[in-house]
């Protein structure tokens with residue numbers, strides 16, 4: 001039998017600050033020499049841990065593509081790198097560049113599919129509290145409902161938006177700049193990669209619906225159709241699964257925390273394998 005051709009694979013939410021997740025990173029390996037790996041955010045909370053993980057992966061995969069999750073953007077006391085907000089993000093981008101890892105700040109790479117080239121667009125879009133809970137008409141009301149329910153994302157204390165005045169303003173700036181880059185693809189097929197889901201639907205199954213406001217923005221609700229997405233890759237929810245919206249495949253590719261993936265492995269059927277194949281599309285000839 002022929003060896004499999006190269007594949008575009010994806011994983012996210014490796015959370016290597018948990019010692020039990022580190023062997024998972026060490027186990028991630030390509031099936032073919034030409035495999036690419038998308039790492040869709042929440043690798044780690046310190047720059048040293050991010051470097052530890054990415055350095056291993058670049059040693060094994062032909063190309064590694066990273067987008068930031070909220071955890072990489074946290075400024076914590078445990079990290080000697082005390083940069084905040086945009087300065088922190090830019091520092092992480094330069095770390096990636098020193099390792100040869102592609103980021104949302106690089107030209108979008110093109111996956112050389114036998115069925116025709118597919119652009120891979122790593123995005124960094126953040127969230128703007130527009131996935132509001134029922135009964136909330138404004139951002140302030142949404143936060144108040146979450147507070148009253150005892151559901152507050154740690155981002156409120158650790159993900160600083162500097163020099164923007166707020167995370168939602170940073171989000172809107174990212175959305176505007178990214179929309180222009182995607183429009184310039186003129187409808188060519190693209191795999192969209194973002195830590196947070198581009199549409200709200202996946203957040204409907206969250207155990208705490210108030211948490212959805214930290215999970216994305218309504219501004220990207222039609223991007224999967226408007227920009228001819230071949231597939232959309234995301235994480236953040238720690239609910240690994242494949243769904244379809246408007247006929248487009250969405251892959252939530254997270255590993256998650258040890259207590260979560262252990263529980264998911266015990267289910268029938270168990271959680272998907274760590275690495276998800278994005279292209280060739282599973283089942284495609």
Ligand SMILES: [Fe+2]
Pocket residue numbers: 013015042069236237238256
């Ligand atoms: Fe995560």
Ligand SMILES: [Fe+2]
Pocket residue numbers: 042069070071195235236237
């Ligand atoms: Fe996250």
